[in-house]
Amino acid sequence: MPGTFSQMYIQIVFAVKGRNSLIHPSWENELHKYMTGFIQNNGQKLLAINGMPDHIHILIGMKPSCCLSDLIRELKKSSSSFIKDKKLSPYAFQWQEGYGAFSYSHSNLNQVIAYIMNQKEHHKKRTFKEEYLEFIQKFELEYNPKNLFEWMD
Template sequence: MADTFSQIYIQVVFAVQNRNALIHRDWEEELFKYITGIVSNKGQKLLAINGTADHIHFLIGMRPSCCLSDLVREIKKSSNDFLKEKEFTKFRFRWQEGFGAFSYSRSQLSDVIQYIQSQKEHHKRKTFKEEYLAFLKAFEVEYKTEHLFQWIEDEDAGGIICL
């Protein structure tokens, strides 16, 4: 029987539900390690993970047998349970439905990893909405506005956040 050979690299982006900036720097590393464990236990390779208080990015080397939607669903469900069990936040933590997934070639990996690692600095200059819409445009992803995250203006926070 012939083996299957592949190089599939996917960056996944998703946000915290209800416009809440709930991912705290004090415990985000534990969350990222937990998500890394889920990815690894599912036979995939996590290459980078980072985010801000309201969303995360991660880059995986994915096997062709992996169903990305199932993997993301498991990450969201299990990490929700993990955060509830650890009581990191007194607020109800949930991930927003849906996610973005963007593919890359091997030659782009170092740039993508650096981009993910610099999320906090990046978002001092660009909102999550601006970033997400730029991804959709750059990757020529067709979408309907009503199927995107629900964005609202938050003057107190000085930017746009998602619902």
């Protein structure tokens, strides 16, 4: 639409159901490529994607016409089917319900991209639970601990 300008950057974080470590390094890149294509085919700009065997981080440049909850629901559904159809995991694969979505300014993009791309090193020092709770506190979100992901301590 002429005269409409926007700049929205969202980091999305979600986990494998039961926080099982099912995303194997041998097919992780294939999953990331699939998810990248899905996001781009839905009119959004993927800026970074990476994760761990039990969760994933995605940074997108989001258009205002996008409904984030619909995008994430369909991404999780589609990528689960992709994993099953390709027989990438010998185990039943499913994403947990829910997700985190955190917004950033343009000036923070390089820092957020570096953070996402450095997930493997980052998680040598802290757990996903510690990381996720820090996001919630940093963004001053109200939450009920009962509604957070299933944690494996």
